[in-house]
Amino acid sequence: MTTSIKPSGGNAPGRTSSNLDRRNFFKVSSIIGGGIMFSAYIDTLGAATAWAAAPAGEFTANAFVKIFPDGTVQIVAKNPEIGQGVKNMLPMIIADELDVEWKSVKVEQGLFDMRVFQNQGAGGSTATPSNWMPMRRVGAAARAMLVTAAANSWKVPESECSTSAGVVSHTSGKKIKYGDLCALAASVPAPDLATVKLKDPKDFKIIGTSQKGVDNHLVVTGKPLYGIDMTLPGMLYACFHKCPVFGGKVVSANVDEIKAMPGIKHAFVVDGLTPLQLTSLVSGVAIVGDSWWQVQTARKKLNVTWDEGPTATQSSVGFAAKSLELSKQPSQRSLRKDGDFDGALKSAAKTVEAAYFYPFISHAPLEPQNTTAHFKDGKLEIWSPTQQPQSGSRQVAAALGIPETDLTIHISRSGGGFGRRLSNDYMIEAAYIATKVPVPVKLLWTREDDIQHDFYRPAGWHYFSGGVDAAGKLIAWRDHFVSFGEGNAFASSAGLNGGEFPAGFIPNLALDASVMPLGVPTGAMRAPGSNGIAFAIQGFIDELAHAAGKDPVQFRLDLLANQAPATPPAAPPPGATPGGGGRGGPQRYDAARATGVVKAVAERSGWGKTKLPKGTGMGVAFHFSHAGYFAEVVQATVSKDGAVKVDKVWVVGDIGSQIINPIHAENQTQGGALDGIAAALGQEITIDKGRVVQTNFNNFPLLRMKQSCPVDVSFLKTDNPPTGLGEPSLPPVIPALCSAIFAATGKRVRTLPISKMDLSWS
Amino acid sequence: MTVTFKVNGKSSTVDVADDTPLLWVLRDHLDLKGTKFGCGVGQCGACTVHVNGTPTRSCQRRASTLSGVEITTIEGLSPDGTHPLQRAWEELDVPQCGYCQAGQLMAASALLKKTPKPTDDDIDQTMTNICRCTTYIRIRAAIHRAAQLAGAGS
Numbered sequence: 001m002t003t004s005i006k007p008s009g010g011n012a013p014g015r016t017s018s019n020l021d022r023r024n025f026f027k028v029s030s031i032i033g034g035g036i037m038f039s040a041y042i043d044t045l046g047a048a049t050a051w052a053a054a055p056a057g058e059f060t061a062n063a064f065v066k067i068f069p070d071g072t073v074q075i076v077a078k079n080p081e082i083g084q085g086v087k088n089m090l091p092m093i094i095a096d097e098l099d100v101e102w103k104s105v106k107v108e109q110g111l112f113d114m115r116v117f118q119n120q121g122a123g124g125s126t127a128t129p130s131n132w133m134p135m136r137r138v139g140a141a142a143r144a145m146l147v148t149a150a151a152n153s154w155k156v157p158e159s160e161c162s163t164s165a166g167v168v169s170h171t172s173g174k175k176i177k178y179g180d181l182c183a184l185a186a187s188v189p190a191p192d193l194a195t196v197k198l199k200d201p202k203d204f205k206i207i208g209t210s211q212k213g214v215d216n217h218l219v220v221t222g223k224p225l226y227g228i229d230m231t232l233p234g235m236l237y238a239c240f241h242k243c244p245v246f247g248g249k250v251v252s253a254n255v256d257e258i259k260a261m262p263g264i265k266h267a268f269v270v271d272g273l274t275p276l277q278l279t280s281l282v283s284g285v286a287i288v289g290d291s292w293w294q295v296q297t298a299r300k301k302l303n304v305t306w307d308e309g310p311t312a313t314q315s316s317v318g319f320a321a322k323s324l325e326l327s328k329q330p331s332q333r334s335l336r337k338d339g340d341f342d343g344a345l346k347s348a349a350k351t352v353e354a355a356y357f358y359p360f361i362s363h364a365p366l367e368p369q370n371t372t373a374h375f376k377d378g379k380l381e382i383w384s385p386t387q388q389p390q391s392g393s394r395q396v397a398a399a400l401g402i403p404e405t406d407l408t409i410h411i412s413r414s415g416g417g418f419g420r421r422l423s424n425d426y427m428i429e430a431a432y433i434a435t436k437v438p439v440p441v442k443l444l445w446t447r448e449d450d451i452q453h454d455f456y457r458p459a460g461w462h463y464f465s466g467g468v469d470a471a472g473k474l475i476a477w478r479d480h481f482v483s484f485g486e487g488n489a490f491a492s493s494a495g496l497n498g499g500e501f502p503a504g505f506i507p508n509l510a511l512d513a514s515v516m517p518l519g520v521p522t523g524a525m526r527a528p529g530s531n532g533i534a535f536a537i538q539g540f541i542d543e544l545a546h547a548a549g550k551d552p553v554q555f556r557l558d559l560l561a562n563q564a565p566a567t568p569p570a571a572p573p574p575g576a577t578p579g580g581g582g583r584g585g586p587q588r589y590d591a592a593r594a595t596g597v598v599k600a601v602a603e604r605s606g607w608g609k610t611k612l613p614k615g616t617g618m619g620v621a622f623h624f625s626h627a628g629y630f631a632e633v634v635q636a637t638v639s640k641d642g643a644v645k646v647d648k649v650w651v652v653g654d655i656g657s658q659i660i661n662p663i664h665a666e667n668q669t670q671g672g673a674l675d676g677i678a679a680a681l682g683q684e685i686t687i688d689k690g691r692v693v694q695t696n697f698n699n700f701p702l703l704r705m706k707q708s709c710p711v712d713v714s715f716l717k718t719d720n721p722p723t724g725l726g727e728p729s730l731p732p733v734i735p736a737l738c739s740a741i742f743a744a745t746g747k748r749v750r751t752l753p754i755s756k757m758d759l760s761w762s
Numbered sequence: 763m764t765v766t767f768k769v770n771g772k773s774s775t776v777d778v779a780d781d782t783p784l785l786w787v788l789r790d791h792l793d794l795k796g797t798k799f800g801c802g803v804g805q806c807g808a809c810t811v812h813v814n815g816t817p818t819r820s821c822q823r824r825a826s827t828l829s830g831v832e833i834t835t836i837e838g839l840s841p842d843g844t845h846p847l848q849r850a851w852e853e854l855d856v857p858q859c860g861y862c863q864a865g866q867l868m869a870a871s872a873l874l875k876k877t878p879k880p881t882d883d884d885i886d887q888t889m890t891n892i893c894r895c896t897t898y899i900r901i902r903a904a905i906h907r908a909a910q911l912a913g914a915g916s
Binding site: 082083084085210212213215216217219220221222223224225226228229231237262291292293294297364365366367368413414415416417418444446447663664667668670671674675678696697698702703704705706708710711 | 778779781782783786790791793794795796797798799800801802803805806808835836837839843847848851852855856857858859860861862863864867885886887889890891892893894895896897898899900901902
């Protein structure tokens with residue numbers, strides 16, 4: 001299992017020195033074995049929230065660096081590793097400012113502790129922007145104390161000392177290793193984190209260099225690293241059988257018959273919470289036994305009578321019909337209105353109308369949902385692959401009526417996340433089952449459970465109309481967005497932000513919205529909101545470029561040159577996804593950065609310079625999300641019988657001044673682009689009779705090797721703080737692919753997935 | 763039923779229901795957790811092992827068919843994690859979440875055994891395992907790199 005270490009320095013009897021101002025908390029302690037531990041309080045939530053949340057006297061360090069006499073440096077990586085490389089990235093930042101060699105660093109996964117870390121989530125591409133400066137300061141403060149210790153012992157000014165590779169050197173040639181300074185540094189006054197001297201970025205030695213995954217060797221040798229690999233002595237295995245209609249309740253079940261089957265130890269009906277909470281514990285039947293296969297075998301004999309509830313009549317066909325009906329009515333509300341759309345459309349030289357649709361899709365991380373839990377003496381210990389342990393802890397406590405102080409959550413490495421594991425439903429199920437069983441229990445879902453009980457990327461419809469003037473300038477834009485929700489609130493991740501591009505770039509613009517009720521749970525999926533919105537918006541921009549007779553790159557550059565003067569940003573409506581920048585991003589759309597990546601990707605891809613054969617085409621798109629500006633070009637070939645082959649993708653991203661770990665950045669960016677292609681090509685979740693039709697990878701296809709293609713990745717470094725990379729490379733690849741298909745065939749893809757469309761040509 | 767077979771060179775006997783998939787025999791009865799569960803229907807290949815040298819989706823192979831077979835899992839791919847593929851995977855930093863990679867390595871090692879210098883087309887046809895993180899570009903490159911390492915006899 002992933003190592004969990006208690007982040008407290010409880011084994012530290014020695015001297016300590018600390019700066020006790022909460023905002024600048026930094027502390028050093030000696031630890032057993034002659035080592036030294038630096039701990040700091042990092043505010044990754046935003047000052048006001050974190051300080052208000054931490055009661056006086058309970059304020060604790062949340063960043064930890066240990067140096068041992070042999071020169072080993074141990075750094076706690078606090079966030080869950082789900083494949084995004086954060087277990088490298090955060091410690092690399094500390095190690096560079098500390099000025100040690102990366103090979104001397106041992107990275108340890110931190111135990112979840114809300115009281116200590118405040119924020120241990122993996123989501124929203126937030127780890128980089130929220131930790132970049134704080135982690136640098138921690139490393140720099142520790143380094144400063146080691147320098148002070150060396151200077152004191154040599155009785156020389158600190159200004160004559162320098163550091164490199166875990167060694168302090170004096171101009172006289174004297175040298176001392178960090179490991180030999182542990183005792184001395186423990187009594188040095190702690191510096192002020194706010195003013196501690198940071199490296200000039202040109203002196204970075206680890207940041208900006210490629211450092212391979214710290215767990216790679218364990219991965220390639222098949223070591224038990226993941227949640228699913230957890231084993232405890234005496235552990236039993238569980239499945240949890242829920243109603244195929246979301247929120248349906250068990251009326252009766254043949255649990256006595258199930259209990260008599262081989263290997264089955266327990267079988268019981270779970271009522272679920274009242275009122276119904278789809279994000280927490282819902283009704284179902286739990287089966288617990290000696291092996292997971294026996295539990296699954298028994299499950300096949302389960303006979304359940306369900307009360308399927310009010311959403312059992314919902315269907316994708318019904319949603320589509322309702323959407324069409326809503327599109328023909330006045331919109332329920334306006335998200336934004338600039339200028340005079342109707343007047344401008346009337347005066348336009350050319351107008352275009354088009355309806356775009358993207359379906360529900362499932363996250364399908366490859367490791368099925370699972371959690372191991374042990375309830376003993378009123379305390380609950382949990383091992384879970386989760387992206388959001390803090391909300392898991394809160395939800396488990398609320399659902400079970402157990403105080404959070406009686407919960408311990410170990411963060412397991414996750415076999416993929418993509419936003420699925422922001423929801424902790426499986427953790428709550430396992431926790432509940434564990435309280436009914438006197439031994440540790442591992443709950444494991446099947447793939448079918450996962451595909452049919454997800455928090456789906458919501459479907460959405462965009463009914464566009466737009467117009468260009470005689471010069472080909474985009475002068476009128478309306479998007480009637482039809483989505484899911486109630487009243488003024490969108491369903492989770494089903495929103496549109498009034499600031500979403502091209503708002504602010506077209507003088508006469510109307511963003512309108514109508515919603516219909518939904519009984520299907522939805523949630524954040526890699527680049528939430530943006531992963532559908534970019535397809536629709538960039539697709540329609542491409543149509544308008546074509547109507548204007550303009551080159552698709554030039555049309556976009558012209559549009560970006562047309563930004564209206566800054567106005568204060570409007571507050572997003574409830575449920576709106578963080579489009580228009582995402583969390584941690586600047587409020588004002590930076591047209592210069594968007595222009596930069598569009599120009600760069602055009603150049604890099606040889607846009608307009610290659611004569612392509614019929615059936616092959618290039619498409620371009622750009623999108624701003626999660627604080628990153630990305631432009632992408634796709635070249636695709638469509639065979640005469642309509643089969644699509646993606647030939648190559650070019651990606652140019654602007655995520656600020658620094659790519660922290662280039663080898664991971666490239667992998668993550670390629671993954672984002674190919675993930676988008678997989679979704680666009682063939683993925684769709686459909687609802688019929690209130691339940692999901694798809695079951696497994698045979699009817700919810702993931703990308704395979706032969707569909708993969710080269711993805712050329714480059715970054716523009718701009719003078720902006722570094723931001724995250726888990727998400728923003730995904731959205732633009734979908735419209736770029738669809739526009740490439742248009743260039744190849746003359747057929748416009750307005751409905752995803754692409755596989756539903758006849759693309760044959762002659 | 764009781765069934766005896768060899769796993770990674772060692773004789774093993776388990777007492778399981780005869781329809782128990784090899785995947786669960788390995789994971790839950792022999793505590794070999796390197797072989798992963800992804801779909802249970804033979805689609806994803808995360809559970810790929812070698813049965814008598816043939817790459818096999820262990821979720822589709824029943825215990826009743828295992829008598830006397832020789833199985834190799836990721837734990838037995840090399841004694842010390844230095845199979846050319848494992849070295850290439852580390853050198854090119856292939857994994858993201860890493861969950862599928864054991865299955866990818868087992869599929870790739872069967873490919874290299876049969877075709878020591880595979881072409882891209884060989885890789886396309888043989889490597890049908892799913893990587894949800896879509897690390898295919900690096901998997902492909904690492905297979906070529908491993909072929910080179912193996913060819914150099916290092």
